[in-house]
Amino acid sequence: MNVIRLLAIRDTPLSADEVLAAVADRSAGGTTLFVGTVRDHDHGRPVTSLSYSAHPSAEAELRRVAEKVAADFALTALAAVHRVGDLRLGDAAVIVAAAAPHRDEAFQAARRLIDDLKKEVPIWKNQAFDDGTTEWVGACD
Template identity: 80%
Template sequence: MDVIRLLEIRDTPLSVDEVLRAVADHAAGGTSLFVGTVREQDEGRPVTRLSYSAHPSAVAELRRVAEKVAADFPVTALAAVHRVGDLDLGDVAVVVAVACPHRAEAFAASRRLIDDLKREVPIWKNQLFTDGSAEWVGACAES
């Protein structure tokens, strides 16, 4: 069975339980989960909502990132799901989970997975602020 169990970009609400079920594995002694949510401020500026967009290559790039993490760590199972579209405060934007034989490996692998996803997968967020202004953030948005 492939260690990469779930990789998707969706325009519907995300399920933390679904991601945890995807990485359940009897060979794992540790599972690390990260859940990213829409927060009410960014660098001191009040946020009203976010809107995420993804390039058509985003799923392929997400797979490339996941495969690299799986190759660099003793991963028994891995999952990552990112949401696109309009999200309100508190909504779940991204969920990643990694299962490994030991907790330290699981922590390190999930940290790498979310960091590389945010840096390399072409997903952009448009932050809408209470003053009516907006700002694009994300991979490739800053170049």
């Protein structure tokens, strides 16, 4: 059975319920879900909106990252979805989940998946501040 159950980069709203359903497994003793949302500030500056853009290779890179995490941990299931396009404050930008026989593996794998996704998958953020300025960020937050 494939441990990687859901990987996607989408321009539509993300669903934590969908991601949880994707990793549901009767052999899992622990499931960890992380939801990254658009916050109203960054480095002490008020954020009004943001937009994510992805390189055409982003889904392939997301798969590569997920496969590495799946190989390094004893998991029953793994999933990750990231949103692109214009997002509003409070919107889910990224959701990852890991299920494993024991909670520690689920926590570690989910943490590694989000950290590696942010470092290695070519998705960029352009955030707008209340003073009218914008800033590109080279990795997802």
